[in-house]
Amino acid sequence: MVKKKQLRLIAEMARKIRAYRELKSRPRESQKYALDYDTMKRPLTGKRLPVLAWPDVRRESRLFSLLAGMRLFGVGRLFTRKSWIEDHTEPCYWQITKVKVDYTSENMDHGKAWGVLTYKGKQESEVKEVDKVMYHDWRLVPKHIEQQFREFEPLPEPPVRYVPYPPLLRAMMLAQHKKATGTVLAEEPALPLKRQVQLNKDYFRRQEEERRSKEGTAV
Numbered sequence: 001m002v003k004k005k006q007l008r009l010i011a012e013m014a015r016k017i018r019a020y021r022e023l024k025s026r027p028r029e030s031q032k033y034a035l036d037y038d039t040m041k042r043p044l045t046g047k048r049l050p051v052l053a054w055p056d057v058r059r060e061s062r063l064f065s066l067l068a069g070m071r072l073f074g075v076g077r078l079f080t081r082k083s084w085i086e087d088h089t090e091p092c093y094w095q096i097t098k099v100k101v102d103y104t105s106e107n108m109d110h111g112k113a114w115g116v117l118t119y120k121g122k123q124e125s126e127v128k129e130v131d132k133v134m135y136h137d138w139r140l141v142p143k144h145i146e147q148q149f150r151e152f153e154p155l156p157e158p159p160v161r162y163v164p165y166p167p168l169l170r171a172m173m174l175a176q177h178k179k180a181t182g183t184v185l186a187e188e189p190a191l192p193l194k195r196q197v198q199l200n201k202d203y204f205r206r207q208e209e210e211r212r213s214k215e216g217t218a219v
Contacts, residue, residue, distance in 0.1 A: 030105035033134045056082065056136050063133040064101070064109040066140050073099040078141035078149060081132075085139070090121040091149040093141055094130055121154035162190035 031044055040049045040057065049057060060082060067074040074096050084092035094115040101111040113130040116123060141149060165173065170189060177185045 028102060028104060028110070029134075030102055030110040033110065053136070060136045061138055062109065062136055063113060063130065063138040064111055065107075066138060067096070067099060067113065068101075068107060068109045070140075073101060074140075075099060078146050080139055080141055081135070082137035082139060088120055090154060091152050092119050093149055094118075096130070097127055118149075121152045161193045163193060165189050165191050 027044055032042075034043055035041075035049070035057070036043060037058070040054055041047065042049075063079060066079065070077065075098065076096065078093045078095055080091070080093040094113075094117055096113055096115040098114040099111065100113070101108050105111075111133075113133060114127050115130055116127055117130075118124070164170065173189050174185055177183075
């Protein structure tokens with residue numbers, strides 16, 4: 001007969017209390033990203049911003065600095081960034097769909113926002129959280145330009161070009177295919193010049209999840 005496992009109620013309650021205290025002791029975003037504009041240091045960490053960022057910090061605004069002064073916190077409006085305007089000729093912007101404001105901040109200029117991203121004229125299909133809201137380079141798209149941003153049609157992508165593989169690599173691929181299938185490869189192998197893999201955070205996260213699923217959890 002299997003012995004019934006005894007519940008340690010006090011230990012479980014103590015664990016929950018420790019987790020709750022740890023959660024409450026974490027600094028809020030208004031404290032984490034607070035900035036002393038005289039010394040250009042963050043009071044929480046004492047780190048100074050890079051010197052090249054000082055002009056933008058003094059002239060430009062953060063996203064929630066713009067949202068805090070707008071009706072419905074800017075839901076439905078378009079916002080772009082200075083770096084996008086300088087680097088790309090195609091329109092890049094966020095359309096805000098949801099805002100969660102940190103009401104404990106002094107001017108309600110911190111929080112989280114969600115929206116639909118349009119990058120280089122291509123609109124994404126799903127709503128996701130807006131990143132880099134604490135950067136000092138956000139700008140509101142004026143209403144008389146919004147229609148021009150939305151009606152932009154991106155140019156069609158050029159066809160993918162292919163080049164032949166190096167001789168040694170080609171011979172290795174043909175030999176590997178013949179060994180695996182027992183037949184000769186009918187088509188000549190070609191190497192596409194377009195990179196298919198986007199090296200972003202989601203890509204590395206998926207790679208890490210695949211590696212863990214194959215290796216399993218360490219005992």
